[in-house]
Amino acid sequence: xxxxxxxxxxxxxxxxxxxxxxxxxxxxxxxxxxxxxxxxxxxxxxxxxxxxxxxxxxxxxxxxxxxxxxxxxxxxxxxxxxxxxxxxxxxxxxxxxxxxxxxxxxxxxxxxxxxxxxxxxxxxxxxxxxxxxxxxxxxxxxxxxxxxxxxxxxxxxxxxxxxxxxxxxxxxxxxxxxxxxxxxxxxxxxxxxxxxxxxxxxxxxxxxxxxxxxxxxxxxxxxxxxxxxxxxxxxxxxxxxxxxxxxxxxxxxxxxxxxxxxxxxxxxxxxxxxxxxxxxxxxxxxxxxxxxxxxxxxxxxxxxxxxxxxxxxxxxxxxxxxxxxxxxxxxxxxxxxxxxxxxxxxxxxxxxxxxxxxxxxxxxxxxxxxxxxxxxxxxxxxxxxxxxxxxxxxxxxxxxxxxxxxxxxxxxxxxxxxxxxxxxxxxxxxxxxxxxxxxxxxxxxxxxxxxxxxxxxxxxxxxxxxxxxxxxxxxxxxxxxxxxxxxxxxxxxxxxxxxxxxxxxxxxxxxx
Numbered sequence: 378x379x380x381x382x383x384x385x386x387x388x389x390x391x392x393x394x395x396x397x398x399x400x401x402x403x404x405x406x407x408x409x410x411x412x413x414x415x416x417x418x419x420x421x422x423x424x425x426x427x428x429x430x431x432x433x434x435x436x437x438x439x440x441x442x443x444x445x446x447x448x449x450x451x452x453x454x455x456x457x458x459x460x461x462x463x464x465x466x467x468x469x470x471x472x473x474x475x476x477x478x479x480x481x482x483x484x485x486x487x488x489x490x491x492x493x494x495x496x497x498x499x500x501x502x503x504x505x506x507x508x509x510x511x512x513x514x515x516x517x518x519x520x521x522x523x524x525x526x527x528x529x530x531x532x533x534x535x536x537x538x539x540x541x542x543x544x545x546x547x548x549x550x551x552x553x554x555x556x557x558x559x560x561x562x563x564x565x566x567x568x569x570x571x572x573x574x575x576x577x578x579x580x581x582x583x584x585x586x587x588x589x590x591x592x593x594x595x596x597x598x599x600x601x602x603x604x605x606x607x608x609x610x611x612x613x614x615x616x617x618x619x620x621x622x623x624x625x626x627x628x629x630x631x632x633x634x635x636x637x638x639x640x641x642x643x644x645x646x647x648x649x650x651x652x653x654x655x656x657x658x659x660x661x662x663x664x665x666x667x668x669x670x671x672x673x674x675x676x677x678x679x680x681x682x683x684x685x686x687x688x689x690x691x692x693x694x695x696x697x698x699x700x701x702x703x704x705x706x707x708x709x710x711x712x713x714x715x716x717x718x719x720x721x722x723x724x725x726x727x728x729x730x731x732x733x734x735x736x737x738x739x740x741x742x743x744x745x746x747x748x749x750x751x752x753x754x755x756x757x758x759x760x761x762x763x764x765x766x767x768x769x770x771x772x773x774x775x776x777x778x779x780x781x782x783x784x785x786x787x788x789x790x791x792x793x794x795x796x797x798x799x800x801x802x803x804x805x806x807x808x809x810x811x812x813x814x815x816x817x818x819x820x821x822x823x824x825x826x827x828x829x830x831x832x833x834x835x836x837x838x839x840x841x842x843x844x845x846x847x848x849x850x851x852x853x854x855x856x857x858x859x860x861x862x863x864x865x866x867x868x869x870x871x872x873x874x875x876x877x878x879x880x881x882x883x884x885x886x887x888x889x
Contacts, residue, residue: 427474428496431458431586433644433687434480434489438465442485449483458645459587461652464690468586468645470497477680490680492644494670494727498637510804522790528614528622530805533797535757535787536777540817541884542624545824548887550616550627552827557612557630557819558659560650561605561666562640563597564632565801568606570623571630573615579631579657586645588653595632596801602640603800605632607808608665610799611816612823620805621797624820624883628827631659641669641726644684647743651691655698660826661837662695663819664704664743665812670724673739681739689746696748701826701834703819704744705811706753706766710864713741713768714874736768745771750822750838753875754778754814756785757794759848761864761875763856765811769867769874773838774845776817776881779809784856817881824886844886845879847871 434450436442443462450457454473461467465487473479480489511530520529537543556576563582566575582594597605613630614623633653635646647668654662668674668688674681692702711718713736720739721731736745744751753775754762761767762780779795787794795807818841825840826832832840850866850873857863866875 427472429470429472431492431497431643431645432469432471432477432480432489433492433648433683434467434469435487435683435686435690436465436467436485437487438463443467446480446483446485450480453479455480458585459649461648461691464652464694466648466687466690468648477683481679488679488683488686490683492684493641494724510800510806516805519790528616528618528620530621530797532790533792534621535791536779536796536817537622537624539755539757539759539777540624540821540881542820545883545887546616546622546626548884549824549827551613551625551824552830553627553629554830555625555628555660555823555826556658557625557628557661557663557823558633558650558654559605559609559612559630559663559816560633560635560647560654561608561663562602562636563595563605563634564609564630565596565603565606565799566632568610568799568801568803569617570610570614570620570799571606573617574613574626574628574630576629576631579629579659580633581653582634583646583649583653584634584637586643586649588649595634597634598638599801601638602636603806604665604808604812605634605636606801607798607806608663608812608816611796611813612663612820614799620799624817625823625827628823631657633662636666642666644668644687648687648691651688651695651702654700655695659695659700661701661703661819661822663816664702664749665810665815666705667707667744668742670726672720672723672725672741673718673734673736674742675734675739677738685740685742685746688742692743692746692749696834699834701750701822701837702743702748703750703752703815703822705815706744706751706772707741708764708810709766710764711736711766711768712864712874713745713766713771714867715768748834750774750818750841751877752776752811752815752818753877754780754809754811755876755880756780757782757787757791758785759880760785760851760856761854761866762809762811762814763863765814767864767866767874769872772874772877774818774842774878774881775848775876776814776821778811778814778817779807821881821883821886824883828887840886840889841881842878844882844889845877846882847879848876849873850875
């Protein structure tokens with residue numbers, strides 16, 4: 378039986394204490410990683426002639442259309458998992474290999490497609506990228522270096538002063554009336570840096586495409602990725618005399634688990650996550666992932682088009698309800714504004730092959746969706762991280778995501794060029810990627826919302842960009858110093874392909 382490996386590209390995990398020269402070997406190439414009238418065509422229930430897959434069927438919003446299509450779904454050999462009538466997305470399971478083709482012919486269906494290639498459940502069993510825990514000696518050493526008012530590990534967090542978060546904390550830690558949601562692999566809310574700010578009432582497990590509100594269902598198991606826990610701590614790690622400090626340590630954080638135990642972020646789960654956020658008063662969502670199995674979803678493919686349609690509907694619904702959605706740009710050093718890109722990893726739950734795509738027609742979801750804030754990563758020297766994707770008109774803003782110390786070494790007492798954050802089980806460790814840059818921007822957005830509690834998502838985003846520190850292109854960009862240009866930045870100081878409108882500024886967020 379083939380075991381499919383998930384391809385994580387938003388995060389890069391490095392064991393604590395590993396030589397940064399070793400980290401350098403893989404940083405640049407990181408893989409971190411749903412007619413109201415008219416006759417319905419005749420649909421006979423198909424035999425189970427294929428693997429059981431998950432589908433999204435997108436219809437015109439409204440209960441009447443949804444009910445009619447659901448009946449057609451059953452006749453076509455499908456079973457409805459959940460129908461999000463408010464956005465017209467229906468999640469379906471079917472083992473009919475012709476299900477999508479058949480259901481697309483039904484009046485009222487706008488698009489439909491399989492969300493995966495691997496049968497339900499996915500067959501991959503390998504966890505990826507778990508960093509090592511800080512030793513007690515390293516914690517003690519950092520604690521001894523902490524200055525008055527700092528949490529014990531804060532001296533190792535070069536990323537906080539890089540966005541003036543340390544200065545912002547002198548004014549405010551953020552409002553407990555603001556809640557951010559980490560749409561991710563799950564959040565360990567028992568961690569001492571997360572527990573004080575965690576909102577269980579706004580948390581859930583969306584892996585199946587339908588919310589599971591069982592208490593604790595949002596947590597990762599002991600064999601699952603620590604990614605979501607790390608992200609949650611970067612945003613809202615409490616300033617409580619323990620461990621690290623988050624960018625907005627006074628706001629609430631919720632966990633919306635959307636990744637399977639194998640690490641796949643499938644469309645039905647992501648749709649569920651955005652709808653849950655919309656309906657549970659979430660102010661900002663953090664999306665440090667891409668939606669599997671396609672790195673880029675091409676709208677000329679009927680299956681991939683359906684996935685783009687479904688998540689676009691869900692993310693727009695969340696924004697309409699008052700949520701700012703922020704997403705990671707990715708870690709392949711791709712120019713997302715280029716005429717073409719070679720995607721060698723899709724589908725990552727099947728048999729990938731090199732395909733040349735046009736990023737203006739094939740979209741990285743959710744980061745390239747309308748209204749979503751797209752985040753690039755910077756290192757300790759304030760330069761674009763060696764791995765970070767970029768692109769004029771695509772990147773909106775940049776923030777610390779880490780880089781190898783061989784490229785961008787931090788100032789002492791910090792020792793690692795990566796980002797320190799909490800791990801499940803009361804531990805801490807280093808990770809890097811645009812996954813780590815995104816929570817910095819989410820934290821700043823939460824501070825803006827704290828300062829301007831009645832601001833709409835559009836205003837929060839406008840302030841986020843206007844208050845960013847304008848950063849000119851790095852030209853030439855030769856991050857490894859070998860005399861060759863590694864990426865070309867286009868644009869002006871005020872907006873360019875590396876840094877967007879600039880580097881996020883937490884102090885400005887609480888001062889203006």
